[in-house]
Amino acid sequence: MVVENKNPNLNHSDRIMELYTDDTIVALNTALLERKVDIEQIISVFTVPGQMMGRPAPSQFRVLYRSN
Numbered sequence: 001m002v003v004e005n006k007n008p009n010l011n012h013s014d015r016i017m018e019l020y021t022d023d024t025i026v027a028l029n030t031a032l033l034e035r036k037v038d039i040e041q042i043i044s045v046f047t048v049p050g051q052m053m054g055r056p057a058p059s060q061f062r063v064l065y066r067s068n
Contacts, residue, residue, distance in 0.1 A: 014066040014067060014068070015066070015067045016043070016064060016065075016066060016067075017064070017065055017066070017067045018062060018063060018064050018065075019031055019035065019062075019063050019065075020048070020060045020061070020062055020063075021060060021061050021063070022058065022059075022060060022061070023047065023048075023058070023059040023060055023061055027061075028045070028061050028063070031063075032063070037063075037065050041065045041066045041067070041068075042063065042064075042065045043064040043065055043066065044063075044064050045061055045062070045063050045064075046061070046062040046063075046064075047059065047060075047061060047062075048060040048061070048062050
């Protein structure tokens with residue numbers, strides 16, 4: 001069975017990219033500006049909890065976005 005994509009907004013040349021930043025809004029906005037990511041490109045923003053035991057790591061934001 002062949003399924004045809006009829007949504008013109010989905011472009012097969014778009015790739016899903018991700019970035020991690022500190023868990024502050026300022027750091028998030030700075031990272032998005034540095035990569036020239038527009039609001040329309042953002043798929044989701046996740047919080048990644050920090051880790052206290054073993055190798056300590058701070059909390060972060062994980063952003064999934066479409067590249068051009």
